Amino acid sequence: MTLVVLGVDALDPDLVDADAHPNLTLAAHGAIGTIDSHAGEPSTHELWPTIITGLPPSEHGLELGDDGVAWGNPVLEFGSAVADYLLPDSLQTRLGAWLLTNTDTDAFRTPATYYADNGLTTVFDGREAEPIGVPNYVVDPDSEDREHALRRSLGDLFERDPEATGGHTSSDPETFYEQCMEMAMIRVARARRAYRGGRHELVFAYTSGLDLIGHVTYDRPELQRAAYDELDEFVGELRADLGDDDELLLVSDHGLQDGVHTHEAMVAATDGSLVESIESVTDVRAAIDAELDGTDHSGTPTHRPAAGEGGGVGGDRVKEQLEDLGYM
Known part of the structure; x- marks a missing residue:
């Protein structure tokens, strides 16, 4: 399952x-x-x-800043920090849009290790x-x-x-x-x-x-x-x-x-x-x-036999195809 x-x-x-x-x-x-x-x-x-x-x-702890610039990337964090100190709100919004459009970064790509690292x-x-x-x-x-x-x-x-x-x-x-x-x-x-x-x-x-x-x-x-x-x-x-x-x-x-x-x-x-x-x-x-937790969701491959087995749905289909072709 x-x-x-x-x-x-x-x-x-x-x-x-x-x-x-x-x-x-x-x-x-x-x-x-x-x-x-x-x-x-x-x-x-x-x-x-x-x-x-x-x-x-x-x-x-994974939040956007007020200017819409994301955490988790040094370029975006730098732009956000500079904006907080130097730019009015309207220009902060434009800076955030520019950074997210014109850099090669992807603000959605925080590594999975972040979670364990932060408990x-x-x-x-x-x-x-x-x-x-x-x-x-x-x-x-x-x-x-x-x-x-x-x-x-x-x-x-x-x-x-x-x-x-x-x-x-x-x-x-x-x-x-x-x-x-x-x-x-x-x-x-x-x-x-x-x-x-x-x-x-x-x-x-x-x-x-x-x-x-x-x-x-x-x-x-x-x-x-x-x-x-x-x-x-x-x-x-x-x-x-x-x-x-x-x-x-x-x-x-x-x-x-x-x-x-x-x-x-x-x-x-x-x-x-x-x-x-x-x-x-x-x-x-x-x-x-x-x-x-309430149901056993362990399973075996659904479209091929489990390792070491020749049976199962996948195995039956292969057997039928080989029989049709005259190999069995």
């Missing part, structure tokens, strides 16, 4: 519909509370550490777990997958502009949309691959594609609607992989409407009791722990 958690940045409870999006609403779904940053709206940088620890930002526990501790792209929980800071590479190469497809609705602009929204949906496909595919390997009791993957699209489509709502429709199909493929004893949990950090983060997040699950146990982003970690 495996619990698969898919973190969908900005999945908004007001924008899903059980009839149109059966794979985004699953057996049960609902809105949950989130936490605002110093800037007055929920921050992705702060909330995924909250989701995996169960702690508010003030306790896990913090996470949902991954002591488990056969596979974290995939979780913001600010980077197992190998020297590697990146295709979603990271695409995000870092967006250029003028996604530029920070504090004066724009949603705080961002795009030189080509249609091309930007395609890249963001590719990012979502990659992370869902990686979750499917990790599940199929059968070595993990917890697979926890994250994608930012829906959030990025929402920030620049405030005047193109059809693109945001299309993103929800496509993402529903991607999650449907993941859902179809799961066995009867497996569970799927979707969770977001906030919603996003009209280009701006909203003050509600969302959960959906194949097991309604998981949804019932989560009222806030601070409850997600406890709900995952309870599910994993």
Whole structure:
């Protein structure tokens, strides 16, 4: 048995519909509370550490500054420190936007070692777990997958502009949309691959594609609607992989409407009791722990036989194929 958690940045409870999006609403779904940053709206940088620890930002220590510049990177921290002493608030905001647009840094890539170093526990501790792209929980800071590479190469497809609705602009929204949906496909595919390997009791993957699209489509709502429709199909493929004893949990950090983060997040699950146990982003970690502690989620590969065995579903399929080809 495996619990698969898919973190969908900005999945908004007001924008899903059980009839149109059966794979985004699953057996049960609902809105949950989130936490605002110093800037007055929920921050992705702060909330995924909250989701995996169960702690508010003030306790896990990963917070944005008032100017929107993130902790955890020397260049950004230097810019923030200089801004605090030398620049008025309006120019601090512009400096933060410039730093985050024009440096090669990624403000989401705090290493996983940060947590143990600061006496913090996470949902991954002591488990056969596979974290995939979780913001600010980077197992190998020297590697990146295709979603990271695409995000870092967006250029003028996604530029920070504090004066724009949603705080961002795009030189080509249609091309930007395609890249963001590719990012979502990659992370869902990686979750499917990790599940199929059968070595993990917890697979926890994250994608930012829906959030990025929402920030620049405030005047193109059809693109945001299309993103929800496509993402529903991607999650449907993941859902179809799961066995009867497996569970799927979707969770977001906030919603996003009209280009701006909203003050509600969302959960959906194949097991309604998981949804019932989560009222806030601070409850997600406890709900995952309870599910994993209460049920045996150890398992064997789902699409190939276990090591040293020739049987199982995978083995039967191979045997049938060899018989059809005349080799057995």
